[in-house]
Amino acid sequence: MANRPGRSGSREDTLRHSNLIKHIANIRTSGTIIRSSPYLISRLLRSIDFESARTVVQLGIGTGCITRELLRRLHPEARLISIEVNEVFVRDSFRIRDPRLTVRHACAGSLRRLLDDLGVGQIDHVVSSLPLAIMGPALVERILRVSQAALTPEGSFLQYQYSLSQRAALERRFADVRVGFTLANIPPAFVYECTAAR
């Protein structure tokens, strides 16, 4: 169900309020309720060649700002598959109307099964906002493993984080891991650019 603009004190306002409470209750999976800054989003996406990329997977939709920017940059014939575990964000994403976008309400660890269901083999890039630092190590390992296995050899796994705590896990899984940093976000963030091939 898509959210619609509503009047103050209306049923829609009540709905948004209860959604916010649900969202805060899910803070352990969300990681943060602060929307990524345009600078962080540009930094995160800068290594993607949008002329050639045809299949991009997004892990964790949140407020949808990265989803929207991906769609703004993506080739008309490309597709974006966005996976989100929180149903509030999934519903909110229905407001983004773009035939290139497929949203799945699921855990990122199910990536391979979701791709199989969609008839998708390999993918060009994974763009992740997942809060890896507060997720269980087994789930992090699984998500990194299935992502790496789904990527083409030239593909990349792009991730931002607020600490370097997951650097070792990324370096174990990917052939090459470059780490950048931007102060232009609250809080400042590290950006990982991981090359898929081992």
Ligand SMILES: C[S@@+](CC[C@H](N)C(=O)[O-])C[C@H]1O[C@@H](n2cnc3c(N)ncnc32)[C@H](O)[C@@H]1O
């Ligand atoms: C840090 S927030 C993303 C914020 C987003 N970049 C923005 O600016 O709005 C992390 C997102 O990952 C989602 N998430 C957490 N664990 C997940 C999982 N296992 N599978 C899919 N999505 C997950 C959360 O529900 C949340 O939407």
